[in-house]
Amino acid sequence: MTTLTIQSFQNKYDVNIGTGLRHEISDLLKSNYAKVFIITDSNVAPFYLKEVISAFGEDTAVSSEIVPAGEGSKSMACYSSLLDRCLELQLDRHSLIVALGGGMVGDLAGFVASTYLRGVDFLQMPTTILAHDSSVGGKVAINHHKGKNLIGSFYSPVQVIYDTEVIGTLSNQEIRSGFGEVVKHALLSDHKWFQRLMDTTLTEVNQEELVKHLTSGIKVKAEVVEADERETGLRKHLNLGHTLAHALEAEFGYGEITHGEAVAIGILFAMKISEQTIGADLPFQSYTRWLRHNNYPLHLVSQIDPERTVERMKWDKKTVGNAIHFVLLTQIGAPTVTALTDKKLIQIMTDFVKDEGGTFD
Amino acid sequence: MTTLTIQSFQNKYDVNIGTGLRHEISDLLKSNYAKVFIITDSNVAPFYLKEVISAFGEDTAVSSEIVPAGEGSKSMACYSSLLDRCLELQLDRHSLIVALGGGMVGDLAGFVASTYLRGVDFLQMPTTILAHDSSVGGKVAINHHKGKNLIGSFYSPVQVIYDTEVIGTLSNQEIRSGFGEVVKHALLSDHKWFQRLMDTTLTEVNQEELVKHLTSGIKVKAEVVEADERETGLRKHLNLGHTLAHALEAEFGYGEITHGEAVAIGILFAMKISEQTIGADLPFQSYTRWLRHNNYPLHLVSQIDPERTVERMKWDKKTVGNAIHFVLLTQIGAPTVTALTDKKLIQIMTDFVKDEGGTFD
Ligand SMILES: NC(=O)c1ccc[n+]([C@@H]2O[C@H](COP(=O)([O-])OP(=O)(O)OC[C@H]3O[C@@H](n4cnc5c(N)ncnc54)[C@H](O)[C@@H]3O)[C@@H](O)[C@H]2O)c1
Ligand SMILES: NC(=O)c1ccc[n+]([C@@H]2O[C@H](COP(=O)([O-])OP(=O)(O)OC[C@H]3O[C@@H](n4cnc5c(N)ncnc54)[C@H](O)[C@@H]3O)[C@@H](O)[C@H]2O)c1
Ligand SMILES: [Zn+2]
Ligand SMILES: [Zn+2]
Numbered sequence: 074m075t076t077l078t079i080q081s082f083q084n085k086y087d088v089n090i091g092t093g094l095r096h097e098i099s100d101l102l103k104s105n106y107a108k109v110f111i112i113t114d115s116n117v118a119p120f121y122l123k124e125v126i127s128a129f130g131e132d133t134a135v136s137s138e139i140v141p142a143g144e145g146s147k148s149m150a151c152y153s154s155l156l157d158r159c160l161e162l163q164l165d166r167h168s169l170i171v172a173l174g175g176g177m178v179g180d181l182a183g184f185v186a187s188t189y190l191r192g193v194d195f196l197q198m199p200t201t202i203l204a205h206d207s208s209v210g211g212k213v214a215i216n217h218h219k220g221k222n223l224i225g226s227f228y229s230p231v232q233v234i235y236d237t238e239v240i241g242t243l244s245n246q247e248i249r250s251g252f253g254e255v256v257k258h259a260l261l262s263d264h265k266w267f268q269r270l271m272d273t274t275l276t277e278v279n280q281e282e283l284v285k286h287l288t289s290g291i292k293v294k295a296e297v298v299e300a301d302e303r304e305t306g307l308r309k310h311l312n313l314g315h316t317l318a319h320a321l322e323a324e325f326g327y328g329e330i331t332h333g334e335a336v337a338i339g340i341l342f343a344m345k346i347s348e349q350t351i352g353a354d355l356p357f358q359s360y361t362r363w364l365r366h367n368n369y370p371l372h373l374v375s376q377i378d379p380e381r382t383v384e385r386m387k388w389d390k391k392t393v394g395n396a397i398h399f400v401l402l403t404q405i406g407a408p409t410v411t412a413l414t415d416k417k418l419i420q421i422m423t424d425f426v427k428d429e430g431g432t433f434d
Numbered sequence: 435m436t437t438l439t440i441q442s443f444q445n446k447y448d449v450n451i452g453t454g455l456r457h458e459i460s461d462l463l464k465s466n467y468a469k470v471f472i473i474t475d476s477n478v479a480p481f482y483l484k485e486v487i488s489a490f491g492e493d494t495a496v497s498s499e500i501v502p503a504g505e506g507s508k509s510m511a512c513y514s515s516l517l518d519r520c521l522e523l524q525l526d527r528h529s530l531i532v533a534l535g536g537g538m539v540g541d542l543a544g545f546v547a548s549t550y551l552r553g554v555d556f557l558q559m560p561t562t563i564l565a566h567d568s569s570v571g572g573k574v575a576i577n578h579h580k581g582k583n584l585i586g587s588f589y590s591p592v593q594v595i596y597d598t599e600v601i602g603t604l605s606n607q608e609i610r611s612g613f614g615e616v617v618k619h620a621l622l623s624d625h626k627w628f629q630r631l632m633d634t635t636l637t638e639v640n641q642e643e644l645v646k647h648l649t650s651g652i653k654v655k656a657e658v659v660e661a662d663e664r665e666t667g668l669r670k671h672l673n674l675g676h677t678l679a680h681a682l683e684a685e686f687g688y689g690e691i692t693h694g695e696a697v698a699i700g701i702l703f704a705m706k707i708s709e710q711t712i713g714a715d716l717p718f719q720s721y722t723r724w725l726r727h728n729n730y731p732l733h734l735v736s737q738i739d740p741e742r743t744v745e746r747m748k749w750d751k752k753t754v755g756n757a758i759h760f761v762l763l764t765q766i767g768a769p770t771v772t773a774l775t776d777k778k779l780i781q782i783m784t785d786f787v788k789d790e791g792g793t794f795d
Contacts, residue, residue, distance in 0.1 A: 082443075149517075153510050160580045163749075188549070191575065191586045214552065219521045225552045226587060388524075 075288050079295045081211050081229040088209060088295075090288050092280050094236040095121060095198065098128040101234055104194070105130070106169040110162055111137040112155065112182035113173040114146065117200050120242050125173055125198065136162050140181070144327050147181050147215045149224070155185045164193065169231075171196045175247075176207035176332075180225070183213030187228030197233040201243060202251020203333050205287040206258075208233050210298040210311075220388070221319070237283050246331060248275050249367055253333030255286050256360075257313050257340060258293040264405045271359055275367045310408040313400040314339030320385040321373065330370055337369050345425050346418075347401040350411065355402060361429070375430030379422040383415050436649050440656045442572050442590040449570060449656075451649050453641050455597040456482060456559065459489040462595055465555070466491070467530040471523055472498040473516065473543035474534040475507065478561050481603050486534055486559065497523050501542065505688050508542050508576045510585070516546045525554065530592075532557045536608075537568035537693075541586070544574030548589035558594040562604060563612020564694050566648040567619075569594050571659040571672075581749070582680070598644050607692060609636050610728055614694030616647050617721075618674050618701060619654040625766045632720055636728045671769040674761040675700030681746040682734065691731055698730050706786050707779075708762040711772065716763055722790070736791030740783040744776050 074091030089101055109129055113122055118139045126135045138158055140146040164170070170193055172182035179197055186195035197208040214225025240248070252275050259267040266289055278286070294311065301307040318335035341360060347353040364371055386397050396412035403409055435452030450462055470490055474483055479500045487496045499519055501507040525531070531554055533543035540558055547556035558569040575586025601609070613636050620628040627650055639647070655672065662668040679696035702721060708714040725732055747758050757773035764770055 149514050153514075156510075156578070156585055160578060160584060184549075188545075188585050188587055190584060191573065191588055212552065217517070217521060223521065223551060224517055224549050226549055227552055 075284060077288065077291055077295060079209060079229075080299050083211070083227075083229045084231065086230055086232050088233040088235060088291055090235045090237065090284055090291070092236070092238045092284070094234050095125055095239065096128050098125065098234060099130045099133075101232070102196075103232060104169075106133055106167065106194070108162065108164055108168040109133050109135045109171060110159060110164055110168065111135065111171040111173050112140065112178060112185070113137065114140050114142040114175075114178050116142040117174045117178070121173065121200065121239055125171075140178070142177075144177060144216060144221075147177055147221075149215060149217070151181065152184060152215050155181070156189055159185065159189045164189065166190050166193055169194045169196055171198060172208075172230075173198045173200065174204075175199065175201035176204045179204055179207050180212070180214050180222070183228055183230070184215055184225050187213055187226045192228065194231045195228065197230040197235075199233065199235050200239045201247055202240060202283075202287065203247070203254055203331075205235070205251070205290045206254040206294055208235070209291050209294050221322075235287065237280055237287065240283060245276060245368070246334070249337070249369060250331035250333030252286075252367070253314070253331075253335070253337035253340075253369075255290050257311075257336060258290040260340065260402060260405055261297075261310055261313060261408055262293045262406050263289070267356075267405055271356070271363045309398070309410050310400055313402070313408060314343055316386055316397065316399055317342045317382070320382045321377075323385055324377070324382060325373055330373060334369055337364060338371065338374065341429075342422070342425055343399065343401055345429075346399060346413070346421055347403070349421055349424075350413070350417075351401060351403060351409075353401070353403050355405070374426060377422065377426050377430070379419045379426060382422065383418050386418075387415070436645060438649065438652055438656060440570060440590075441660050444572070444588075444590045445592065447591055447593050449594040449596060449652055451596045451598065451645055451652070453597070453599045453645070455595050456486055456600065457489050459486065459595060460491045460494075462593070463557075464593060465530075467494055467528065467555070469523065469525055469529040470494050470496045470532060471520060471525055471529065472496065472532040472534050473501065473539060473546065474498065475501050475503040475536075475539050477503040478535045478539070482534065482561065482600055486532075501539070503538075505538060505577060505582075508538055508582075510576060510578070512542065513545060513576050516542070517550055520546065520550045525550065527551050527554055530555045530557055532559060533569075533591075534559045534561065535565075536560065536562035537565045540565055540568050541573070541575050541583070544589055544591070545576055545586050548574055548587045553589065555592045556589065558591040558596075560594065560596050561600045562608055563601060563644075563648065564608070564615055564692075566596070566612070566651045567615040567655055569596070570652050570655050582683075596648065598641055598648065601644060606637060606729070607695070610698070610730060611692035611694030613647075613728070614675070614692075614696070614698035614701075614730075616651050618672075618697060619651040621701065621763060621766055622658075622671055622674060622769055623654045623767050624650070628717075628766055632717070632724050670759070670771050671761055674763070674769060675704055677747055677758065677760055678703045678743070681743045682738075684746055685738070685743060686734055691734060695730055698725060699732065699735065702790075703783070703786055704760065704762055706790075707760060707774070707782055708764070710782055710785075711774070711778075712762060712764060712770070714762070714764050716766070732790075735787060738783065738787050738791070740780045740787060743783065744780050747779075748776070 077088040170186040172179040199208040211227045211229040214222035217223040314336040317339035321335040344355045438449045531547040533540040560569040572588045572590040575583035578584040675697040678700035682696040705716045705718045
């Protein structure tokens with residue numbers, strides 16, 4: 074087991090990463106809780122809910138709620154009914170809310186925990202690769218039909234218990250998705266790690282390698298958010314690949330392309346812009362090969378409509394005024410933020426779609 | 435104008451208190467905002483909304499929403515529709531949400547501000563006396579049918595602009611209500627101030643005295659919350675009078691007795707317990723006379739059912755386990771927290787109702 078300690082502006086918490094940790098919860102937990110409420114989803118529950126419930130001690134009353142898997146549960150309706158459930162269970166300020174699932178469950182359960190009785194203890198038990206990113210950094214949220222994550226707060230967990238064994242039941246698409254954020258963290262920090270990833274076939278990663286990748290990813294995320302928890306400066310770098318990603322997700326529909334797959338393609342586009350605007354020399358070709366080798370949905374690139382996509386980017390909460398801010402790379406490990414006009418962006422995107430769209434098919 | 439500076443765990447903010455400040459908003463505000471969204475209620479709007487809107491500068495786009503006056507608006511439905519409105523208005527992270535109203539509007543608008551885009555700037559413009567208490571300290575919340583303030587967060591305003599002139603349109607009942615919390619702050623801190631209050635007829639307080647009382651009240655509240663923003667220790671003292679108050683509000687119905695009136699009676703009961711359990715020597719008689727002189731609803735005391743009331747207290751989020759925690763006074767300015775068994779509490783309350791209920795009628 075690897076343990077990282079993270080300092081947020083609210084508290085200090087441990088992230089435990091290792092194989093089989095779901096069976097060791099009562100040993101790992103730093104406090105005792107009389108009442109625990111586990112929130113999970115309909116895909117995760119059949120595999121792991123029973124095991125996690127029984128991993129709590131005998132003196133703990135454990136309840137659970139299974140929400141439907143998928144982004145649809147990150148809704149005001151689901152949030153509100155989970156709060157009703159907390160009250161029915163008479164959870165008090167000394168109770169614990171557990172998120173057992175991927176980023177969806179983490180964001181939803183975290184928002185419930187942050188606002189129930191103005192905040193109760195919250196434990197993250199990530200079950201996806203992508204959740205290495207979402208379980209650290211304190212952002213919790215639900216969606217609105219006008220956009221993703223528009224309602225939420227900053228709220229850190231008291232602990233993160235990350236059992237990498239549960240990754241075994243994840244679909245290949247979700248593995249790809251999670252590695253989209255892993256690649257992002259590598260590009261933000263470390264050339265060697267990025268090279269190692271480029272030599273990796275995602276379906277063949279073993280437990281030991283997985284622990285290493287996730288630990289490195291969490292370290293990068295933690296360093297950035299520790300330096301800037303409220304997203305005024307540095308934290309923006311974590312948006313590498315995300316400006317296009319959000320537009321792709323909206324364009325092709327949640328479900329068609331996962332968040333991390335969209336990020337992986339967004340990164341490719343960010344590399345292209347970096348080359349064309351600031352003259353950066355980046356491994357565009359080897360990264361493209363790796364994406365193709367691991368079945369990222371590159372065929373969607375040829376379907377991008379640049380004008381509409383740029384319009385979408387403009388109603389993204391990361392934009393300020395009319396210029397669109399992009400995270401670029403001057404080289405691996407050296408991100409920078411640049412404002413681009415719509416016009417320039419449409420031009421580069423048009424080239425990107427024309428030059429690369431065909432080769433990907 | 436008096437200005438206090440308050441340090442919360444999130445930020446540092448000014449509280450400006452004075453006569454006519456609603457006309458000076460654009461001078462007083464520390465930042466410029468392109469978009470401002472004012473949330474107010476149906477009693478306050480006819481008096482002050484227009485004036486406040488026009489007090490913002492020309493470059494500011496000001497929108498507003500008027501919610502129905504009364505606790506009913508502190509609901510999940512109203513919260514959710516205000517968030518919809520924020521999105522319709524395309525408020526972004528650089529926008530300002532203003533609470534123009536009493537504690538109800540402050541709590542509701544504050545909860546909206548704390549969770550819209552994970553938190554946008556929030557200005558409190560208190561319009562009741564009671565709101566001297568609620569506008570400082572960072573607690574924001576909505577109600578649930580299972581109880582008050584069960585859903586919310588800790589979120590500080592960027593500034594508080596408190597125009598004491600608007601108190602002029604407040605009903606006598608609301609003046610009484612607000613002075614319930616003023617008395618509480620006096621009892622927690624300062625014998626002389628309490629004496630001054632005991633010589634005061636509430637309907638005759640002039641602007642100068644009002645500014646003094648509100649400033650002193652905010653100082654007490656601020657000192658306590660600065661020392662303990664997350665209510666683990668000291669902050670409990672602010673619950674003086676509140677354990678009974680919440681039960682009275684629930685028993686007699688919101689509307690029949692206001693929060694501050696209930697607190698004023700709760701304080702009387704806390705004095706009684708303090709005398710009977712720790713032998714404190716408190717101005718029970720002169721305080722009773724003052725309550726009667728100012729028409730606090732003391733007649734309700736004879737209608738208290740001790741057993742049911744104690745049951746209600748037990749499902750109050752301030753209770754831990756089975757003992758009920760009470761804030762008592764060893765003397766004026768010296769609060770202490772004591773746990774009491776149900777049995778003892780019912781006994782003292784029965785005496786209180788019998789001994790005092792009659793004399794109040
Ligand atoms: N808070 C943050 O900082 C942050 C950062 C990135 C993403 N997010 C959010 O995270 C969400 C995406 O995260 P995600 O990709 O983990 O999504 P997810 O939680 O929806 O999980 C993806 C799918 O995998 C299933 N699943 C999860 N664990 C499994 C397991 N061990 N075995 C089998 N199936 C499993 C889920 O049921 C779901 O169908 C989005 O809502 C996004 O907004 C938040
Ligand atoms: N956040 C906190 O720390 C905290 C502390 C104490 C109370 N509260 C909350 O505050 C609320 C009670 O506050 P309140 O007593 O100010 O209630 P309120 O906001 O409901 O105001 C009381 C009444 O006075 C009216 N009113 C307000 N200003 C007026 C004015 N200037 N002229 C004429 N009418 C006016 C209102 O419309 C309402 O009918 C409760 O919801 C309570 O839970 C919060
Ligand atoms: Zn992401
Ligand atoms: Zn109060």
